[in-house]
Amino acid sequence: MNTPDAAVAFACLTAGGLYGLLGSMAFLRRQSLRGDVLAHGAWPGVLLAFALTGQRSPAILGLGALVSALGMNYLISFLERQFPRLKGDAAPALLLSGSFAVASVIWSLMQRHTEGLGQAGLKSFLLGQAASVQWQDTWSLILVFALATLSVLFFWRDLPGVLFDRDQAIIQGRPVKMIEWLLELLLAIAVVTGLTIVGVVVLSALFVAIPLAVRPFTHRFGPFLLASTLLGTMIGMATPWIVISLESGFGNSGRGIPTGPIFVLAASLLAFTSLLVAHFFARKSPKELPTP
Amino acid sequence: MNEPRQKEAKKTKSVVRLEDVTVAYGDRPALWDIDLDIPAGSLTAVVGPNGAGKTTLMKTMLGLLKPATGRVEILGLPVRDARGKVAFVPQRGAVDWDFPATVADIALMGTHAGLPWWKPLGVNEKGRAKLALDQVGLTSLSHRPLNQLSGGQQQRAFLARALAQNAPLLVLDEPFQGIDALTEKTMLALFQDLKAEGRSLIVVHHDLHTVRDLFDHCVLLNVRVVASGPTKTTLTDQNLRSTYGPRLGLDVARTSESPQSVQLRDS
Amino acid sequence: MTIFAGLLEVTLIGSLAALACSLVGPVLLLRKRVLLGDAVSHSLLAGIGVAYLIHPVLDSPWLRVGAAVSGCLAAWSASQLTQVLRGRADAALGLVFPFFFSIGALILALAAPDSHLDVDQVLSGNLEASWLERTRLMDIDFGPTASWNLGLAVIVIATLGWLGRRDLQLHLFDPQQGQVLGRPMWLVEILVVLSATTVIVLAFDAMGPILVVTLLAGPGICAWLITKRLPTFFLASVIAGQISVVTGVGMAGTLDLNLAGSIGLMAVTLAAAVLAFAPYYGIFPKLISAKQARTRFVARLLLVHVRQHEIKGDHSIENSLESLCTHLGLSSKDVLSGANWLTTRYFAEWNAQNLATTQAGINLAKLVVEGAEIGHFNQLFQTQRPASLM
Numbered sequence: 001m002n003t004p005d006a007a008v009a010f011a012c013l014t015a016g017g018l019y020g021l022l023g024s025m026a027f028l029r030r031q032s033l034r035g036d037v038l039a040h041g042a043w044p045g046v047l048l049a050f051a052l053t054g055q056r057s058p059a060i061l062g063l064g065a066l067v068s069a070l071g072m073n074y075l076i077s078f079l080e081r082q083f084p085r086l087k088g089d090a091a092p093a094l095l096l097s098g099s100f101a102v103a104s105v106i107w108s109l110m111q112r113h114t115e116g117l118g119q120a121g122l123k124s125f126l127l128g129q130a131a132s133v134q135w136q137d138t139w140s141l142i143l144v145f146a147l148a149t150l151s152v153l154f155f156w157r158d159l160p161g162v163l164f165d166r167d168q169a170i171i172q173g174r175p176v177k178m179i180e181w182l183l184e185l186l187l188a189i190a191v192v193t194g195l196t197i198v199g200v201v202v203l204s205a206l207f208v209a210i211p212l213a214v215r216p217f218t219h220r221f222g223p224f225l226l227a228s229t230l231l232g233t234m235i236g237m238a239t240p241w242i243v244i245s246l247e248s249g250f251g252n253s254g255r256g257i258p259t260g261p262i263f264v265l266a267a268s269l270l271a272f273t274s275l276l277v278a279h280f281f282a283r284k285s286p287k288e289l290p291t292p
Numbered sequence: 293m294n295e296p297r298q299k300e301a302k303k304t305k306s307v308v309r310l311e312d313v314t315v316a317y318g319d320r321p322a323l324w325d326i327d328l329d330i331p332a333g334s335l336t337a338v339v340g341p342n343g344a345g346k347t348t349l350m351k352t353m354l355g356l357l358k359p360a361t362g363r364v365e366i367l368g369l370p371v372r373d374a375r376g377k378v379a380f381v382p383q384r385g386a387v388d389w390d391f392p393a394t395v396a397d398i399a400l401m402g403t404h405a406g407l408p409w410w411k412p413l414g415v416n417e418k419g420r421a422k423l424a425l426d427q428v429g430l431t432s433l434s435h436r437p438l439n440q441l442s443g444g445q446q447q448r449a450f451l452a453r454a455l456a457q458n459a460p461l462l463v464l465d466e467p468f469q470g471i472d473a474l475t476e477k478t479m480l481a482l483f484q485d486l487k488a489e490g491r492s493l494i495v496v497h498h499d500l501h502t503v504r505d506l507f508d509h510c511v512l513l514n515v516r517v518v519a520s521g522p523t524k525t526t527l528t529d530q531n532l533r534s535t536y537g538p539r540l541g542l543d544v545a546r547t548s549e550s551p552q553s554v555q556l557r558d559s
Numbered sequence: 560m561t562i563f564a565g566l567l568e569v570t571l572i573g574s575l576a577a578l579a580c581s582l583v584g585p586v587l588l589l590r591k592r593v594l595l596g597d598a599v600s601h602s603l604l605a606g607i608g609v610a611y612l613i614h615p616v617l618d619s620p621w622l623r624v625g626a627a628v629s630g631c632l633a634a635w636s637a638s639q640l641t642q643v644l645r646g647r648a649d650a651a652l653g654l655v656f657p658f659f660f661s662i663g664a665l666i667l668a669l670a671a672p673d674s675h676l677d678v679d680q681v682l683s684g685n686l687e688a689s690w691l692e693r694t695r696l697m698d699i700d701f702g703p704t705a706s707w708n709l710g711l712a713v714i715v716i717a718t719l720g721w722l723g724r725r726d727l728q729l730h731l732f733d734p735q736q737g738q739v740l741g742r743p744m745w746l747v748e749i750l751v752v753l754s755a756t757t758v759i760v761l762a763f764d765a766m767g768p769i770l771v772v773t774l775l776a777g778p779g780i781c782a783w784l785i786t787k788r789l790p791t792f793f794l795a796s797v798i799a800g801q802i803s804v805v806t807g808v809g810m811a812g813t814l815d816l817n818l819a820g821s822i823g824l825m826a827v828t829l830a831a832a833v834l835a836f837a838p839y840y841g842i843f844p845k846l847i848s849a850k851q852a853r854t855r856f857v858a859r860l861l862l863v864h865v866r867q868h869e870i871k872g873d874h875s876i877e878n879s880l881e882s883l884c885t886h887l888g889l890s891s892k893d894v895l896s897g898a899n900w901l902t903t904r905y906f907a908e909w910n911a912q913n914l915a916t917t918q919a920g921i922n923l924a925k926l927v928v929e930g931a932e933i934g935h936f937n938q939l940f941q942t943q944r945p946a947s948l949m
Contacts, residue, residue: 098827104820172404215392361887
């Protein structure tokens, strides 16, 4: 059986760890949905970057994705502030689908005016394609992961306070705004760099599934973040192997299996299992184990 | 600890001073023209009906809200510069208790104030947190995760956090709301201890019957300050009626304005 | 345009899809469940995949059945998971729908790699070809199947909604009250989810899973900000949906664009326009009225403050522009606009350097202080400071 390409293996592993780390914090901030908005919101940016420059380099596409994602992030915060009546999910729903509508229109414009040669590769951004991962992507991911880890370590003392009780942190004079801004920026960058692997459509699931899988088994902040990161890394390590075994097992011709769904399925199954196990144990002895 | 400085504050400074403070949401004032001078070392209750602006007043004292006009001073310093000198005990509903942390972690969070970023949490901080937990009677529950606490225990955890901060002023938002007898007893004893140490407490309190017994100062609030000062002289029937009394509107017997002046209100 | 022949029919289908979505969307919006629609539409892929495995024929009706089943399953799992997670609906949805979608995507990638189920087609639907499938009865062509399906769905849903309108209203505003009154809220809930799933399954062909959400969320948001009552809410939503379709088709036709994308884009643009410009609640109107409100506020503040100093007697020192700014902590721009409000209405005037009240101003100040404008504390003020302002 083949072994995964080294670039792909390290990319998946790093992405897993990264999403575990950032996802656990997004989960505590009740902002799991942001990942979804960022991911879907990045898609028109990718298309535009290609349409305007004709280049498919990761740097250009990544930049387009980042600008678009950050713009979407700002829009959603803006809408939430301006229209508190529109509580819940109407604003994200509009922005998510709106991004794709814009992307759809750009796509058809591109099809009319350019040859479709460069475009086909862009589709790998939708669901992720291990085959299109290069060392550039891997190094970007490693860099972002390092940045995220450093940031978390740097603000280690203040993080739980800011995430648990924002007002209290302000009263104590902690740098709340800076930390929150940093977390959101990191999230956006992490989403954008992982697009080649996981794709826009299902990426957000990783932010939810990985922390949920570990939450029932830990009741302290440090271990929660650490376990989430580690589990993410492990799922990331397993993913390329699963893809390869499926491809050789099913004799898949043509494009190969999209990586995103595999990654998400692995993480989700683990999350469901965890929750079931915890639920089962909690019913037997309510005082002993913490419930999810 | 800070005994000599506390005594000096009692003589020369008020712990909280508000001058001409107006806080508005849009064009509706929540607090109008507030002048308050709360003496250091006092146990002050803030009372008033719903919508009187009690929460707004607290948030303004804590520096969470910026007033449209006026000045807020804590121990003689503008609010922004006094960060860390005020400890806050919010209502329990303010927070998601599913957070992965233990009681000890929460108490320790109180020690962060005023600590420069490079300094790790040392023996001093851990000692203060432990002491705070002792004072509220939560030592045996130190390692209990937050999502397994009862309401009273949550309240005491918040208290421990505030105590660990070792601040000269503590502000509490309806701390006696919905707690068990043990927690109530603990809190009352704690208040007396804190007062003996020379600290000041400002408490938003909902139960008028107990104000006289527990607090030596009080503030009667209804968008404006109706009255403030020592409880004995301030908590009069007249003042209470003014604060809580029914709306009289443009009562004919009271005002001398003619109805036509009403139309002047429109812009 | 190659689809000119079927353009009218495509517009009909799109219009019916929009109609269906704009009836269901507002319900989801009021129950804060719009993303449930998004989740359901993504999860349809799992049903399609499984159905395809069982019956590997494209365009088979079993695909729709499979889609409907998995849609309902996903909705049910999401609600169960929300309870397990103690109310974290965002996490529940974020876990469930990508899971189902991934199952579908994986099955299709493995089992139908060479099929025409192209990824981006799946994602954006295929409105252009939807008119091709016809309903034939005894050799007579009755028109595109999609329009019959959608039309039927619209009629059924609208009828159900109309018949149960009182219970629906209860369910939307206060389901607990409904339960207390003994009305079958559980039934309304099930019917709502079923209707939403049906509409999404049917519109899925036309618009694809993500763009269908534009028609669920967009018209609803448009109507939300500009209507006050439930019947007009639905009406406005329907109108907004139709406008989106017509303009979308027009735009796609002239610029040669993807139909579903254009319609979706118009729906979102319409919603954005309403969010920006709706009277009272829109962003721009709010900015304007906020500015006016602040000026009025500062004016009242000034008036009372100025009057107080006049009574105290130190107005010659305290009522100049400078001291007003410093004492109140306001910028001179603020103070001047407030003073301007007063002077143009003859409540105050500038006397040398100082702001002074006129008789009308004095009257107004008393009113303000007595709480006629602010609240119910006219009495209390007289108790505390009997001398001032009298």
